Amino acid sequence: MLRTLLASLFLLLSLFPHAQVTGGGARVQGNPEKPNVLWLTIEDTSPQFIGAYGNPDVHTPNIDRLAAEGIRFERAFAPAPVCAISRNALITGMSPDKLGTGNHRSAYPIPDFIRGYPAYVRDRGYYTTNNAKTDYNTSRADAIIAESWDESSNKAGWWDRAPGQPFFSVFNFAESHQSRTMTQPRPWYEKNVLAHLPDSLITHADELEMLPVYRDSPDMREHIARVYNSINLMDLRIGEMLDRLEADGLTDSTIVFIYADHGEAVPGGKATASGLGYRVPFLIWFPEAYRHFSPWESGTVSQELLTFLDLGPTLISLTGGTVPEYMDGRAALGNEREPAPEYIFAGRNRLDETPDLARSVTDGRYLYTRNFFPQYPAQKPQKYADVSDIVQAIRADDRAGLLSEPQSRILRPQPTETLFDLQADPWERNNLIDDPAHAGRAKRMREAVREEILAERDVHFLPEVALAKLPMPYTFRQDQNSYHLKNALKVALTDPETIKGQRKLIRALHDDDQLVRYWAAIVLGRVPPSADAVAALETALTDEHPTVAIYAAGALVRHTDNATAATEVLRTHAMGEDPYRALSALQQMQYAGPRMHDFLPDFRAKLKQLDADPGADKNMAYNLRSIVETSIFLLGEGPKLTY
Missing domain, CATH: 1.25.10.10 (Leucine-rich Repeat Variant)
Incomplete structure (x- = not known):
């Protein structure tokens, strides 16, 4: 019996020379063509607030180094300007408009056939970890977490995998989250952010170039310095994570992604249907051993259009899997790589207590938005924002008549339609919707939004009281007789x-x-x-x-x-x-x-x-x-x- 077992084991090792016999329930082991993948997810950050994207006042040397050595993407977008909806789209690879998951912190059901994208990577033998935010915005969140991750906790990481097992690890960095940049009281920020930065990484209010959409006052300078310092601390923590990867001898075998979950947590940014709400920094760094996986040259800037719906398919393809048909995005890497589409879409629905429904389309440079509730301002009354010193300062300055029209615009009713050139006008001050030179573009993008709503059978045109009572919003939207x-x-x-x-x-x-x-x-x-x-x-x-x-x-x-x-x-x-x-x-x-x-x-x-x-x-x-x-x-x- 023992001889037969040893003979079988010898045959197995002969046929699969890279296999290792390990514990821990590993599914596949040690294939050198399976790169390790590390995702570093930063919270609430727009490209304009990162050094590699041209900001001279922020201190992000670790992100900047990876950008210089890797690929920096100029046209990457979240499908929503807030975390829960973006993360739902990311984990499912599907449009929230189809799933009915577009309202913030809702818990509606989605079909059982939808798996979290890491589950397909686990099927390929990867050890998958998430540290630690999920926020998947569906009643099936617990099931998705269990199937997707070998471990999802604030202790999770590649370090608990079986010997030789490839890993996919996600780390979320809350240092740049809105709670740090604006919501928590000033003393909390000083204790939990400023006190953790060395002097060399502190951005000082009197030295920064004031952002053009805010009044240049001493108070506002302090508020913007706070945003920068939160980002500075986030970059410092990213550097520590990269140091650990190096200390474990894994840098040369790990592909690193860095991206934000949506746009910047500042008034007029996060929670608004805008470029400042949707557009994100996005970087990929390839070690020498895996540069053949990259369709781009290292140290370059890509204009390729990316959406979070692409991330799951990209990882599945990169790790040798087959992208499931139900996913809406496309693979940007691997054997199943597909060309970028002409347009990608995004939107804003109810967020906490605030009402809204807006639908946007972008070709990467131009962003068109149709506001279905234009009577409400972009910066709506919202406790999580209005508790902050910066929003209270803006409202006080507005009451005192101290704001220019561009500075007060976020507090006024919105245009029904907007069209912005994000390349020439990244702060979105010049609405081109009535510009004759852009009439053709506006018409095409307007029609693209209408066609997308109808093609997706966007279920958020239901009042939420009706949506909440549906046994399955995804299925209901397909019923032409009822919807x-x-x-x-x-x-x-x-x-x-x-x-x-x-x-x-x-x-x-x-x-x-x-x-x-x-x-x-x-x-x-x-x-x-x-x-x-x-x-x-x-x-x-x-x-x-x-x-x-x-x-x-x-x-x-x-x-x-x-x-x-x-x-x-x-x-x-x-x-x-x-x-x-x-x-x-x-x-x-x-x-x-x-x-x-x-x-x-x-x-x-x-x-x-x-x-x-x-x-x-x-x-x-x-x-x-x-x-x-x-x-x-x-x-x-x-x-x-x-x-």
Whole structure:
């Protein structure tokens, strides 16, 4: 028996000379054509804030060195300007618009056939680790984590793999996160960021070149220096990780990726449908042994278009696997590499307590965005932002009349459409949408957004109260008989400022389809309605679909003198049991303009209700409390916001 076993083992080793007999449940061992892969994910950072991308005031020597020796990408984009949605797209390789995962910190189901991309790498024998953020934004997050990672924790790393086993390790660097750059109080920042930097890596407020989208004042300089110093600390930590890789003798066998999970955590950046929200720094460094894997020359800058939907397919292809058909991205490396598309798409939906729906398309240089809620500003009232010194300073400067038009723009209603040249105008100050020289480009990109919405069957055109009740949003969106997206989109794209548009919207407000009525109420509420539109909105206050009634009420409160019935509709739903309808009603109260103060008693009553019973959904309880506390604070009637 023993002789037979030894003979079999000898035969195995003869046939597979690179195999090793190890413990730990390793699936495949030690193939020299399987490079180790290290992903260093930095939080909340735009390219303009990295030295290698031209910023002279930040100190990022480790990232800059890898950029000089590797490939620096100019046209890499997250599919959303916030972490949870971007990370959902990354782990699944699928568009959030199809999955219904585009609302921040939601937990809706996705189909069981969708695996996290690292699971396919594990199938190839890799040891996979994540340290440590997941934030996968779906009810299936736990199952995805279990299947994707050998270990996912703040202790995870390549060091626990079996001898000779290739690894794929992800490390997340929170030093550049919004909590560091702006949200936490100044003393916290000084203790947890500034105190950890040597003098040589500190950016001083009086020495930096002020960013053109902010007022140049001593306070704002300190706020921007804080952003830079958080990034400086992040780069220092990346250097320490690279030192550990070198100490373990793995640098020469490891391909290194560095990228941010979305754009910069500054006002007008993160959480906005903009280049500053979507565009990310992205680098790949190849050791000499694996440079044949790279289609680009080392030490170069690539203009190739990349989206996070490409990262899973790229890793699967790079490690020798087969990219599953359901993934929406393309492989940029490996045997399954495909050419970049003409366009990639991104979007913004509800984020915490803030309402929105915007859809964007880019060819890498130009970014077109259609705002479906242009009445709301880019920098919306949001507790996680308004708690910060920098947002409070901007709002105070605006009230004092100290901001120029470009500086105050983020606090004003947005254009319905924007078109920016991110190469010539990286701070997005010159909207080209009405420039005759760009009329053809605007038309093509406008149509590309419309076609993408219809092709993807974008499920976020449903009100979230309906989305939350679906057993499977991904499947529902495919049902042409139940989800009348094409008709709803026609209404959503209607111009309410024309007589023809208002008439069309009035007819739509009486349509049999509640989704059409929902969008008619939203669009009519963007501008002062005609007398006929007011009558139609008043009728809609008793619509069988409460969300239609809520948006009709919001329109009447904002734009008419006699809105007693509309006010009562908002108050009823704000205090109601359904958290999604309550949030919609509170949003309409918050955006009631001069009448917002009339709802102060309602905000206070809601706060007491939440104190007594926050509800079963912790995320929605947070959103409801946040909008109430922020509204009271912005009215000047409550205590200072705290985080």
